[in-house]
Amino acid sequence: MIRTMSSIAMLTALSLPAISQQHQATQEQIDRITRDAILIDTHDDVTSLTVEGYDIATPNAHGQTDLARMKGFLGAEFFAVYVGAEYVNGNHAANRALQMIDTVRTDVVAAHPNDFVFATTADDIVRAHKEHKIAALMGIEGGHAIEDSLRLLRDYYALGVRYMTLTHFNTNNWADSQGDVDDPKVTHHNGLTPFGKDVVREMNRLGMMVDVSHTADKTFWDALATSSAPIIASHSGCRAVSNYTRNMTDEMIKALADKGGVMQINFGCDFLSQRYYDAAKPAEAEIREKYMAAMKIEDPAAKSAAIEKLRAEFNAKVPPATLADVVAQIDHAVKIGGIDHVGIGTDFDGVGCVPPDLDSYNKFPALTKALLEKGYSADDIKKIYGGNLLRVMHAVEQRASELKSMPALHSDIAKK
Ligand SMILES: [Zn+2]
Numbered sequence: 001m002i003r004t005m006s007s008i009a010m011l012t013a014l015s016l017p018a019i020s021q022q023h024q025a026t027q028e029q030i031d032r033i034t035r036d037a038i039l040i041d042t043h044d045d046v047t048s049l050t051v052e053g054y055d056i057a058t059p060n061a062h063g064q065t066d067l068a069r070m071k072g073f074l075g076a077e078f079f080a081v082y083v084g085a086e087y088v089n090g091n092h093a094a095n096r097a098l099q100m101i102d103t104v105r106t107d108v109v110a111a112h113p114n115d116f117v118f119a120t121t122a123d124d125i126v127r128a129h130k131e132h133k134i135a136a137l138m139g140i141e142g143g144h145a146i147e148d149s150l151r152l153l154r155d156y157y158a159l160g161v162r163y164m165t166l167t168h169f170n171t172n173n174w175a176d177s178q179g180d181v182d183d184p185k186v187t188h189h190n191g192l193t194p195f196g197k198d199v200v201r202e203m204n205r206l207g208m209m210v211d212v213s214h215t216a217d218k219t220f221w222d223a224l225a226t227s228s229a230p231i232i233a234s235h236s237g238c239r240a241v242s243n244y245t246r247n248m249t250d251e252m253i254k255a256l257a258d259k260g261g262v263m264q265i266n267f268g269c270d271f272l273s274q275r276y277y278d279a280a281k282p283a284e285a286e287i288r289e290k291y292m293a294a295m296k297i298e299d300p301a302a303k304s305a306a307i308e309k310l311r312a313e314f315n316a317k318v319p320p321a322t323l324a325d326v327v328a329q330i331d332h333a334v335k336i337g338g339i340d341h342v343g344i345g346t347d348f349d350g351v352g353c354v355p356p357d358l359d360s361y362n363k364f365p366a367l368t369k370a371l372l373e374k375g376y377s378a379d380d381i382k383k384i385y386g387g388n389l390l391r392v393m394h395a396v397e398q399r400a401s402e403l404k405s406m407p408a409l410h411s412d413i414a415k416k
Contacts, residue, residue, distance in 0.1 A: 005301040022396060027365070031073075033368050033382075034364050035072070035073055036378075037078075037386060037387075038076065038382075038385065038386040038390070039073055039186055039385045040078070040125065041076070041078065042078045042163070042235065043078060043080055043235035043347050044065055044079055044349060044350070045080045045350030046348070047082065047103050047104060048080075048349065049063065049318050050104075051100055056107070056108055060349070064349055064360045065348050065360070070361050072360040073362065075125065075128070075129045075138060077135070078137045078139045079104045079132060079137070079138055079139075080100075081097055081101055081138050081140040081141060081145070081156075082168070083096045083097050083100065083144065083145040084096070084168070085168060085170035088145075088170070088172075091113070091147070091361035093142070094401075098159075101138060101156070101159050101160070105118065108292055109136050111400060113176075113377065114133075115133060116135075117134070117135055118129070120137065125137075125386075136169035137160070137162050139209075140161050140164040141165045141168055141175070141349070142167065142170070143166045143172050143199065144170065144172040144173075146164075148173050148208070150409050150410065151413055152204065152393050153208075156208075158170065158352050161208065162207075162209060163208060163209035164209075165212075165213050165214055165234060166196070166210065167214050167215050171188060173413060174193040174196035174413065175192050175196045175215060175216075176191055176192075176215065176219045188338070191221065192219055192223060195412075201228075204227055204228050205400060206400060207397050207399070207400030209229075209231065210229075210232070211233065211234045212232070212233050212256075213233045213234050213235050214265075214314075217252065220248075221255075224255055224261075228403075230392045231259065232389070233261075233263040233345075234345045235347045236263055236266055237265055237272060238253065240332060241272075241273075241328055241329050242272060242273055242276075243272060244277050246271060247266075247271055254336055256337065256341065257337035257338050257340070260342045260391075260395060262341075262388045262389055264343040264344055264389070265342065265343070265344055265345060266351070267326060267347060267354045267355065267358065268350075269321035269325075269355070270351075272325040272326060276325075276353070277316060279317070283317045290310055294307050320353050320355055322356075322358075323370060325355065326355060327370050327371065327374060330345065330384060334384075339380050340388055342383075348360070358411065362413040376392075
């Protein structure tokens with residue numbers, strides 16, 4: 001008994017100086033922790049700009065992602081192969097997906113070989129970090145990109161895609177989305193159809209991570225029950241902190257964690273902050289007409305100035321979320337799911353508002369500092385920034401190797 005007490009006393013005595021040391025961490029120590037952590041962002045939409053000709057090595061004035069701000073602290077980027085719902089109608093979803101894959105391979109990696117290295121495995125990411133390069137990976141956003149064919153899913157894997165978000169804001173032919181869950185005009189499936197479950201199984205067989213961001217809650221539960229490997233939410237948040245249905249309930253976060261998965265925290269202001277979420281919609285409605293008028297201005301400089309003015313007007317009415325909101329989201333997710341099941345999925349260049357004090361990768365030391373002050377250790381931060389995602393990638397790769405002898409699935413519903 002006495003022995004136990006004295007060891008507790010000893011532990012306390014040992015840990016107290018360590019914590020106070022963290023409080024006083026120098027900028028150099030904070031930078032080192034951030035750099036050593038292998039920061040992995042599982043969702044960045046700058047590809048929607050590069051596919052239109054934007055060079056990532058030039059400043060991205062209105063966005064968050066450019067080479068100058070990625071260099072230094074970002075270890076790996078999952079570039080979004082984002083396929084908008086509008087491509088379904090013209091039957092151009094696969095065409096768009098292939099163009100988005102090409103912009104990552106050609107306009108980002110091949111055009112900047114000294115800075116980026118194409119990566120498809122967890123080991124590739126670690127190797128790139130050692131070589132001081134940014135690992136470039138791809139995740140498809142919107143399951144409609146496979147045009148209801150597992151053959152296309154396999155093609156995307158062969159081209160290097162390592163996760164797929166089962167839906168975007170639109171329900172597809174095999175999975176319900178959160179985005180139109182209340183729309184009576186949409187044919188819903190009550191989660192995943194039998195083919196949708198085969199999509200998940202084929203992703204397991206290939207070694208592609210199953211992503212449940214954007215899906216309806218029932219689709220999440222079906223995907224979790226069907227997958228034989230851990231799954232991810234590539235850019236989501238905690239609904240208990242901001243009651244946006246794109247975020248996940250505590251029950252979902254816990255179940256995802258219990259199965260070894262990871263939820264990656266979205267930096268969009270409405271995902272982060274209830275205050276912002278409540279205030280943004282009415283304020284948007286107020287300036288909508290002015291915005292539509294600004295969008296019609298033909299002179300590019302005048303148009304851009306008008307939009308900037310409206311942005312300032314909007315921000316004055318609805319102050320953006322802050323770094324403190326990111327910390328609150330991370331902290332809640334850790335409390336519910338555990339330190340091994342939380343990560344980073346910024347949604348940079350994909351959302352209209354991000355915290356000004358955490359609006360690109362060069363500002364991550366500020367997040368590191370805030371997490372240290374909150375009592376997180378350097379090891380905890382390492383897990384959140386990338387360690388957890390690396391573990392899930394390894395598990396997904398391991399599961400695929402176990403399923404290697406299984407034949408490819410052929411249950412396509414595509415009839416073209
Ligand atoms: Zn998204």
